[in-house]
Amino acid sequence: MRRESADSTYESSGPEAPFRRPIPAKAASQGRAGPPGTSTPGSPATPPLPPEDPLVLEEIDRIISELQDRRGNGHPTEGSRPWSVPYTGNGEGIAAAPSGYFEEHLDAARRAVGNIHEKVGELESASSSLRQRVAAAESELDRIREEYQFVRSREERPFSSSFSGTTVPPWSEDELGPAPAPGAPVAPRLSSGSFTAIRAASASPPPPVYERFTVHRYNRTIESLKEGRATLVILTLVLSAIVGVALVLLVLYSPIVNPPVWVAALPLVWIVPIPYFLLSFRGTHRVLRENHLNLPEAK
Amino acid sequence: MIFQVTAIGKNVRALEASVRSVLYWVRNTPFLGYRYLVWAVVEPEGYATDPTLYESLKALGVGVFIVPRDYRTRLGTSGKARALQYASDLRSRLGLSTSEVWVYHQDEETCVGQDTLLGISEFVTRGEKLVGAGIILYPVDWAPIPTHVQEFTRSYDDLRVLDSLTMPGNPTAGFHGSHFVVRADIEDSIGWDVSGYSPAEDLTFEIRVRSRYGPVFGILKGFAYEKGAFTMREQLRQRRRWVRGILYAIRRSPVLSRKRRWTIAYSAASWFSALPSVIVLVASVLLHYGPLLYFTSFFTGFIWISMVTGYIVGARLNGGYLAASPGYLRLFLLGLAGATVDVVAPWYALFTRTTANDFVRKDPVALPTAPSPVATGVSMPGVRPRAWSPIAPVPTAAPGSPQSR
Numbered sequence: 015m016r017r018e019s020a021d022s023t024y025e026s027s028g029p030e031a032p033f034r035r036p037i038p039a040k041a042a043s044q045g046r047a048g049p050p051g052t053s054t055p056g057s058p059a060t061p062p063l064p065p066e067d068p069l070v071l072e073e074i075d076r077i078i079s080e081l082q083d084r085r086g087n088g089h090p091t092e093g094s095r096p097w098s099v100p101y102t103g104n105g106e107g108i109a110a111a112p113s114g115y116f117e118e119h120l121d122a123a124r125r126a127v128g129n130i131h132e133k134v135g136e137l138e139s140a141s142s143s144l145r146q147r148v149a150a151a152e153s154e155l156d157r158i159r160e161e162y163q164f165v166r167s168r169e170e171r172p173f174s175s176s177f178s179g180t181t182v183p184p185w186s187e188d189e190l191g192p193a194p195a196p197g198a199p200v201a202p203r204l205s206s207g208s209f210t211a212i213r214a215a216s217a218s219p220p221p222p223v224y225e226r227f228t229v230h231r232y233n234r235t236i237e238s239l240k241e242g243r244a245t246l247v248i249l250t251l252v253l254s255a256i257v258g259v260a261l262v263l264l265v266l267y268s269p270i271v272n273p274p275v276w277v278a279a280l281p282l283v284w285i286v287p288i289p290y291f292l293l294s295f296r297g298t299h300r301v302l303r304e305n306h307l308n309l310p311e312a313k
Numbered sequence: 314m315i316f317q318v319t320a321i322g323k324n325v326r327a328l329e330a331s332v333r334s335v336l337y338w339v340r341n342t343p344f345l346g347y348r349y350l351v352w353a354v355v356e357p358e359g360y361a362t363d364p365t366l367y368e369s370l371k372a373l374g375v376g377v378f379i380v381p382r383d384y385r386t387r388l389g390t391s392g393k394a395r396a397l398q399y400a401s402d403l404r405s406r407l408g409l410s411t412s413e414v415w416v417y418h419q420d421e422e423t424c425v426g427q428d429t430l431l432g433i434s435e436f437v438t439r440g441e442k443l444v445g446a447g448i449i450l451y452p453v454d455w456a457p458i459p460t461h462v463q464e465f466t467r468s469y470d471d472l473r474v475l476d477s478l479t480m481p482g483n484p485t486a487g488f489h490g491s492h493f494v495v496r497a498d499i500e501d502s503i504g505w506d507v508s509g510y511s512p513a514e515d516l517t518f519e520i521r522v523r524s525r526y527g528p529v530f531g532i533l534k535g536f537a538y539e540k541g542a543f544t545m546r547e548q549l550r551q552r553r554r555w556v557r558g559i560l561y562a563i564r565r566s567p568v569l570s571r572k573r574r575w576t577i578a579y580s581a582a583s584w585f586s587a588l589p590s591v592i593v594l595v596a597s598v599l600l601h602y603g604p605l606l607y608f609t610s611f612f613t614g615f616i617w618i619s620m621v622t623g624y625i626v627g628a629r630l631n632g633g634y635l636a637a638s639p640g641y642l643r644l645f646l647l648g649l650a651g652a653t654v655d656v657v658a659p660w661y662a663l664f665t666r667t668t669a670n671d672f673v674r675k676d677p678v679a680l681p682t683a684p685s686p687v688a689t690g691v692s693m694p695g696v697r698p699r700a701w702s703p704i705a706p707v708p709t710a711a712p713g714s715p716q717s718r
Contacts, residue, residue: 157343160343160344161343161344164343164344222330222333222334222337223330223424223452223453223454223538224330224333224334224337224338224424224425224426224453224538225337226426226634227334227338227424227425227426227427227428227429227536227538227634228426228427228428229342229426229427229428229431229535231426231428231633231634232426232427232428232535232536233428234633235536235630235633235634238629238633239626239629239630242629246622246626250615250618250619250622251615253614253618254611254612254614254615254617254618254619255611255614256614257610257613257614257615257617257618258610258611258612258613258614258615259610260614261606261610261613261614262606262607262610264606265606265607265610271600273600277600280589280593280596281593281597281606281609283586283589283590283593284586284590284593284594284609284612284613285609285612286582286583286586286590287583287586287587287590287616288609288612288615288616289579290485290579290580290583291612291615291616291619292612292615293473293477293484293485294470294473294485294619295615295619296476297472297473297475297476297477297480297485298469298472298473298476300476301472301473301475301476301532302472305532307532307534308534309428309431309432309435309534309535310431
């Protein structure tokens with residue numbers, strides 16, 4: 015551990031990182047360092063000795079050398095400054111020659127940072143998804159509560175049917191096989207504000223067209239239609255009269271020929287659909303006038 | 314409540330969206346007065362189109378039922394009526410043909426909204442009527458093409474359909490093949506089985522229900538959300554099927570009263586008169602002959618204005634669900650093109666044949682290069698009309714159309 019600390023110091027040293035290592039108080043006082051891995055550099059309980067102590071620094075160099083020998087080779091010592099060499103303060107001997115593993119370690123560090131970034135992103139995504147699910151679940155619970163109250167109210171007031179008195183649906187899921195389960199993966203709820211936000215935040219395909227078919231839009235369409243009904247009636251009749259007059263004028267000011275009788279009778283075909291159109295006109299406006307086509311808007 | 318999608322099943326993306334719209338909104342609409350099941354009843358070839366998708370729907374709890382190839386009804390019907398009859402038999406076997414079970418019928422492209430579910434809830438909770446139908450909009454995969462603009466008039470025409478449907482005798486003959494809810498025991502007591510192929514099984518069903526139970530039809534609040542055909546050719550085939558269905562009902566519905574038969578025949582005649590009206594109008598201009606206009610001028614103008622109104626009000630209805638409006642001029646031109654098909658359709662139906670395998674594509678084959686002004690636009694050429702008129706050069710809403718889809 016001690017050695018690794020020293021290595022990392024080598025690799026990261028620079029003018030802005032003075033080449034100084036804290037020395038364990040015990041080791042310093044005994045004139046030697048403790049066994050590798052047992053010292054506690056930087057421990058607040060062991061204030062560092064003055065780094066100028068040559069004995070301490072030499073001891074460190076010796077330990078480093080021994081550890082290098084035990085490992086056989088490969089420790090980057092080129093260009094590194096022994097601990098016993100005093101720091102001159104001009105930049106020389108600090109980190110003039112970077113470690114041969116510098117780039118490798120830098121890449122590793124970058125990969126580590128990248129991994130951390132990725133993990134953080136995943137955590138954020140998971141957290142967001144979880145929040146969405148919780149919001150959807152809460153919304154479902156609210157609706158279930160409303161539905162439950164509604165069903166309870168229906169139980170007290172059964173269906174009124176002028177054709178039958180039976181009130182209990184005669185089938186069950188067991189008889190019919192799987193019914194659409196409440197949790198079936200159907201398209202998500204639109205009316206939920208939280209879900210709308212979720213959808214907007216995600217880069218999913220556009221929502222199906224049927225999600226726009228709300229009762230509010232229906233009521234608005236029906237209202238618009240009914241509000242314009244009177245105007246429509248008046249306009250239809252007025253414009254019909256205008257067109258009729260124009261046709262009469264066209265006939266009056268056109269040269270008239272006297273065709274054979276069978277040809278003259280051909281325009282009778284124009285009369286055929288007149289009753290049909292009159293009935294249709296009357297029926298259309300009767301439906302709009304006599305029926306309350308609006309629906310109660312669901313929450 | 315059974316949300317039942319009955320289709321060939323080849324438009325798998327559209328079907329998936331329909332099913333998911335149900336699953337989504339049942340979870341996001343509180344205070345629904347029913348429990349629900351979701352069924353997809355498809356043909357084997359539809360399932361084979363994308364088995365993985367159907368299996369994924371099963372995993373969501375959807376009941377995927379494949380009509381066996383060897384399934385035969387008592388009268389040997391074919392097409393969609395056969396699949397509907399199979400579902401009816403299935404309900405009987407499961408004990409679901411009761412007065413407490415309702416069936417909401419969807420086509421494969423019928424998406425529901427929150428309003429749809431609340432409308433259904435209100436309807437079944439009130440329980441005053443046995444069958445309910447509502448208004449259908451066409452904002453799904455909308456694109457500024459003639460076929461889709463033409464669908465605006467269908468939304469407007471649904472107001473007429475609802476009035477007619479709730480009147481004794483259904484005087485202007487209207488009903489939906491989708492976006493209607495019916496009590497299961499009523500549907501199963503009527504059934505969908507007919508002799509041979511019925512091109513407009515929904516009209517046949519409405520006739521039978523009315524014949525047996527009387528005026529039990531009510532207005533279903535809430536829209537359904539569908540999509541139009543992507544090409545004029547497919548629209549023409551769709552309209553042809555409607556016309557053939559009307560003719561089939563007139564000729565081969567034994568339960569049809571004489572009065573009702575005349576009513577339907579008149580509605581069909583109104584539609585058929587569109588093309589001759591246009592031809593006569595052009596001839597009158599060329600021949601400088603139009604004295605009849607002295608007598609019909611006001612009504613002629615009324616018909617023209619009514620058709621234009623269909624586009625404008627339909628655009629307003631659908632416009633709330635579209636990100637951008639095509640503009641009135643463009644709307645007019647696209648509608649003009651779209652209306653042409655509806656003018657021609659009944660006559661085209663007379664000289665061509667429709668089969669049980671007629672298939673109208675509802676899955677877009679190409680994605681839009683740019684985001685559609687609406688939901689997911691489809692940059693495909695196409696037209697889809699429905700119009701006709703006596704003197705109108707620009708027919709609009711196919712009168713007499715059973716609105717079958």
